[in-house]
Amino acid sequence: MADEIQSPRRRQLPPPRVIIGAIAGALVLWFALVNTRRVKIDYILVERESRLIFVILGSALLGALAGALLRRARRRDHRRDD
Secondary structure (H helix, E strand, O other), X not given: OOOOOOOXXXXXOOOHHHHHHHHHHHXXXXXXXXXXXXXXXXXXXEEEXXXXXXXXXXXXXXXXXXXXXXXXXXXXXXXXXX
16 A cells, blocks of 8 residues: 555546536626616516616526526436436
8 A cells, every 4th residue: 555656636627517607607796786776677567666786686596597497307307218
């Protein structure tokens, strides 16, 4: 065991999906922070005034949730086929 040569550990990069997600998240956050004015939002039956930052962040969160649910459903369907 003393004769074993240990190679130095290389620092592994995160997967590309994580890097792209982090960049997209930073861009959405930046875009939301520079858009803080109030806007009217029409919710079919109700109209409400809110800050644009909340609309942008809420939309991004709903989009991320929808994407995660679709990925999960596809994975489950793929497993059934096997």
